[in-house]
Amino acid sequence: IIHCLHMYALCYQLSAKKGRAWPESSGTAQTSRPRTAAAAMGSPLGGWPSHNPQNFSQLVPADPSAQPTNVTPTTYIAAHRTDPPANQVITTEPRNILLRHFYQNSENKPRPKRAAPESAALRNGKQARSPADGGSQSSTRS
Amino acid sequence: MVGFFRSGNLASRVFDRQFLSPRPGATVNTVRQFYENLVPSYTIYDIDCPDYSFRKFTDDGKYLVAFSRNHQDLIVYRPIWLTFSCHEECDSHDLPANAERFDSFFKQLYSISLASSNEYICKDFFLYMECHQYGLFATSTAQSNDSSATDGAIHGVPSIEKITFYLVRLEDGAILDEKAFCNDFINLAHSIGAYLYEDLVCIVSLRYQTIHVLQIRDSGSLVEVRRIGAFCREDDELFLYSHGQAAQGNSFLPGIKQRLLSYIFRKTWNEEPDQALRVQHLKKKFYFHFQDYVDLIIWKVQFLDRRHLFIKFGSVDGGVTRSTDQNLAFFAVYNMETTDIVSLYQNSSEELYSLFEHYYDHFHANPQNSSHEKFISSHSNSVHALDQLCTIKNKASSSSQQFVKKMMASLPYTCQSQSPSPYFDLSIFRYDEKLISAIDRHRHCTEHPIKFISVRQPNVVKFKIKPGSDSGGSDSRAKRISSFLFHPFFPLALSIQQTYMQPTVVNVHFRR
Numbered sequence: 001i002i003h004c005l006h007m008y009a010l011c012y013q014l015s016a017k018k019g020r021a022w023p024e025s026s027g028t029a030q031t032s033r034p035r036t037a038a039a040a041m042g043s044p045l046g047g048w049p050s051h052n053p054q055n056f057s058q059l060v061p062a063d064p065s066a067q068p069t070n071v072t073p074t075t076y077i078a079a080h081r082t083d084p085p086a087n088q089v090i091t092t093e094p095r096n097i098l099l100r101h102f103y104q105n106s107e108n109k110p111r112p113k114r115a116a117p118e119s120a121a122l123r124n125g126k127q128a129r130s131p132a133d134g135g136s137q138s139s140t141r142s
Numbered sequence: 143m144v145g146f147f148r149s150g151n152l153a154s155r156v157f158d159r160q161f162l163s164p165r166p167g168a169t170v171n172t173v174r175q176f177y178e179n180l181v182p183s184y185t186i187y188d189i190d191c192p193d194y195s196f197r198k199f200t201d202d203g204k205y206l207v208a209f210s211r212n213h214q215d216l217i218v219y220r221p222i223w224l225t226f227s228c229h230e231e232c233d234s235h236d237l238p239a240n241a242e243r244f245d246s247f248f249k250q251l252y253s254i255s256l257a258s259s260n261e262y263i264c265k266d267f268f269l270y271m272e273c274h275q276y277g278l279f280a281t282s283t284a285q286s287n288d289s290s291a292t293d294g295a296i297h298g299v300p301s302i303e304k305i306t307f308y309l310v311r312l313e314d315g316a317i318l319d320e321k322a323f324c325n326d327f328i329n330l331a332h333s334i335g336a337y338l339y340e341d342l343v344c345i346v347s348l349r350y351q352t353i354h355v356l357q358i359r360d361s362g363s364l365v366e367v368r369r370i371g372a373f374c375r376e377d378d379e380l381f382l383y384s385h386g387q388a389a390q391g392n393s394f395l396p397g398i399k400q401r402l403l404s405y406i407f408r409k410t411w412n413e414e415p416d417q418a419l420r421v422q423h424l425k426k427k428f429y430f431h432f433q434d435y436v437d438l439i440i441w442k443v444q445f446l447d448r449r450h451l452f453i454k455f456g457s458v459d460g461g462v463t464r465s466t467d468q469n470l471a472f473f474a475v476y477n478m479e480t481t482d483i484v485s486l487y488q489n490s491s492e493e494l495y496s497l498f499e500h501y502y503d504h505f506h507a508n509p510q511n512s513s514h515e516k517f518i519s520s521h522s523n524s525v526h527a528l529d530q531l532c533t534i535k536n537k538a539s540s541s542s543q544q545f546v547k548k549m550m551a552s553l554p555y556t557c558q559s560q561s562p563s564p565y566f567d568l569s570i571f572r573y574d575e576k577l578i579s580a581i582d583r584h585r586h587c588t589e590h591p592i593k594f595i596s597v598r599q600p601n602v603v604k605f606k607i608k609p610g611s612d613s614g615g616s617d618s619r620a621k622r623i624s625s626f627l628f629h630p631f632f633p634l635a636l637s638i639q640q641t642y643m644q645p646t647v648v649n650v651h652f653r654r
Contacts, residue, residue: 098504099446099484101497102475106485 146172150599152179170517177564178571178596181605182633182651186237187612189650191244192217196627196638196648198582200270200277201514201562203630205312206248207277213262215255216279218312219248221629224652237654247634247650252315256308257281264330269338269558271358273510276318278343278358279308280330294372296439298458299327299349307336307345309364318362326350329442332583337557339445340510342367346443351396353443353451355478370451371440372396374481395436397481402455402474403435405483438472444505444554450484451476452505452554473553489550490543498549499531505555514562514630518580519569526568526597530575563628565594565635571604572597578607578626587622587639609637611647620644 093100146164147155155176164172194208194217206219226241257263261281269278283303295301306322327349329335336345343364345354352371356364373379374397382394395403407428414423438455446452456471471489476482487494498505502522508515521527538545559581565571566580572595573579577588591608595601609624620641627636633653640646 096447096504096507098497098501099450099475101501102485105493 146175150178152176155179170513171569174517174564174567174570177567177633178598178604180633180653181565181594182607182635182653183605184652184654185608186242186650186652188647189242189244191648193646195265195646196636197265197268199561199627199629200272200275200312201558201630202272202275203632204275205251205277206627207268207312209263209265210253213265214257215253216263216310216315217253218251218315220251221247221632221634222249223247223632223634244648244650247652254310254315254317256310256317260284261304261306266332267330267336269333269336269343270312271338271341274358274360274362275312276358276362277310277312278336278338279310280328280336281306281308282330285327295325295349296351296458301325301349302327305330307364309358309362311362319364321356321364321366323347332556332559334442334556337444337554339508339557340448342445342448344443344445344451346440347371348439348441351398351440353398353440353453368478370476370478371398374398374401398440398476399436399438401476401481401483402438402486403432405474405486406435409486441471442554444557446475446505449477449479451478454554471550473550489547491550492542492546495546495549498553499528505553506557506560517564517567518560518562519567524568526572561628562630563635564631565628565633568597570597571595572600582625582627584623584625584640587624605651607635607637607651609639609647609649 095103146162147158149155193211195211197207197209199206199221204220206221208217208219209215210217224241224246226238226243226246228238228240256279261283264280264282267278267280270276271278282305285300285302302325304322304324305326305328306320308317309319310317323345326347328345328347335348336343341358343356343358345356346352347354350371352369354366355368355370357367359365368376373382378397394400407424410424410428411420413427414420437457439458440453441456442454444452453474453476454471455474473487473489473491473494475484475486477484500522502520503516506515506518517523519527521531535542535545560566561580561582563580566573574592577585577592587609591606593603594605594607596604607626609626610622620643622639622641624637624639627638629635635651637649637651638646639649
């Protein structure tokens with residue numbers, strides 16, 4: 001707590017200096033805004049000068065009653081073991097990606113019957129053919 | 143585009159290179175930006191050279207292949223950098239007259255005779271195997287239009303008495319092996335009928351509808367390892383003979399056709415989940431078009447990897463000439479080991495088009511080839527090319543199916559048809575693709591020089607290539623065709639302009 005208070009004092013001094021040395025383009029009347037906005041939000045970065053005062057406004061504590069100085073983003077700790085399996089070997093797939101797509105496309109579920117108008121549209125000239133597969137439908141990104 | 147280097151100046155780029163390291167995996171692309179500074183801007187017009195038809199620089203840049211005018215001799219040159227000596231004082235600004243000779247750039251290694259009396263070398267056919275420096279050439283006798291169906295041959299395809307493929311070691315001109323096809327037809331123009339992948343060559347015999355897979359051994363012999371067409375597995379023929387079936391004549395459809403039909407049958411069968419409607423569905427989709435499927439013939443084949451072939455099927459009338467996009471065509475992926483057809487697409491298939499758009503480079507991936515081939519600009523690896531493709535796609539006024547068919551006409555890929563020169567790299571230069579491009583085809587000449595504009599600085603013309611003589615076309619009515627040969631990595635290019643009934647003009651473009 002003492003550490004945080006110390007940090008706050010530092011920030012106060014810095015922003016005070018900022019008001020004199022770096023006039024913001026939006027006018028001096030707003031120099032005090034960054035400090036108070038950030039400090040009010042309880043950002044761990046306190047009232048340090050920033051380009052956009054709203055930058056750290058998203059870091060709002062979920063519990064409004066919590067002390068602002070205690071707010072830190074929670075870190076994720078896995079509940080299970082994250083080691084890789086002992087005999088795992090990572091190799092490059094020998095089949096190139098184009099062939100993999102060809103094999104994948106052929107293993108996809110068969111598509112539903114196609115509507116008659118589409119095969120009629122293909123009829124031009126001498127031969128009437130309907131497509132051999134459902135491949136003329138819109139592309140599936142696999 | 144933000145370049146890696148901080149300025150365009152060559153010296154400052156060299157200094158930058160000392161301490162800046164390129165982005166991971168992008169070393170070659172970064173170093174290629176030096177080609178902006180080293181351009182073939184100087185031209186020697188109408189250089190005095192022997193009257194040969196120059197075919198190509200090999201992809202490793204070691205040889206220039208040329209054929210004699212009578213189509214019977216092969217001449218191989220080695221490209222050397224401009225070297226000359228002169229006795230008198232040389233002016234530092236102009237090249238002395240005796241330096242502007244073909245010999246200053248190219249040293250003739252040998253000239254061998256490939257074709258005998260009634261045979262002619264096919265000028266358009268040349269495949270290069272880089273690891274052993276072997277070249278594959280083809281000679282043929284005159285084409286006869288006798289398209290009668292002899293045993294095994296199909297109607298509608300002309301016949302050539304003899305086509306011979308020669309494997310030549312380019313280092314010294316030794317003919318290592320040859321393979322002849324008699325009374326057959328193979329599409330030799332622009333090497334369309336053959337595809338080289340690592341050490342395997344597949345040759346498509348259109349007349350007998352067979353795919354011959356040959357292996358180029360290290361010793362230089364051509365060995366046939368597979369023959370796909372009438373039979374798919376090596377022992378199919380033996381099996382049929384042992385059961386006395388083959389003697390009954392052509393009662394069986396060819397093996398590859400059977401694979402195709404059974405694939406379509408199974409796919410159509412699986413499309414309809416309802417048992418009761420299946421037969422009806424089959425009748426409509428499969429049996430109604432059965433004869434059309436049987437009449438399909440193999441047009442063009444390429445390797446996707448050592449086991450998989452990408453085969454284009456179409457109707458007979460479109461097979462011999464360059465296919466138009468009006469005809470219906472099918473693309474099949476065929477696994478040579480399991481003899482299965484993995485998948486089949488129509489040439490208007492959106493699914494195949496999306497694979498074409500994203501993975502076009504894998505259609506011509508060839509692990510053994512030089513690294514230059516990996517960096518050929520295409521719409522799958524260059525944002526600029528993809529932009530151009532999307533512009534064409536959005537502008538396609540006719541239906542998107544016509545656009546897809548037009549794009550599919552470039553598949554299967556034609557082996558070694560694109561020049562790996564970095565001057566065609568679309569992330570470095572912009573140029574008019576109708577006048578010049580990486581694909582080596584003859585183009586119509588224009589009056590004006592072809593400009594190569596830097597992508598980084600859109601107003602700066604880095605260099606110009608002007609085919610034809612310095613004085614410009616004297617007779618603009620005569621039809622003029624130009625072709626361009628770029629060295630794979632030197633700033634050296636040849637532009638060859640041919641005018642009907644007039645001598646050929648060869649220009650050399652290089653960096654002084």
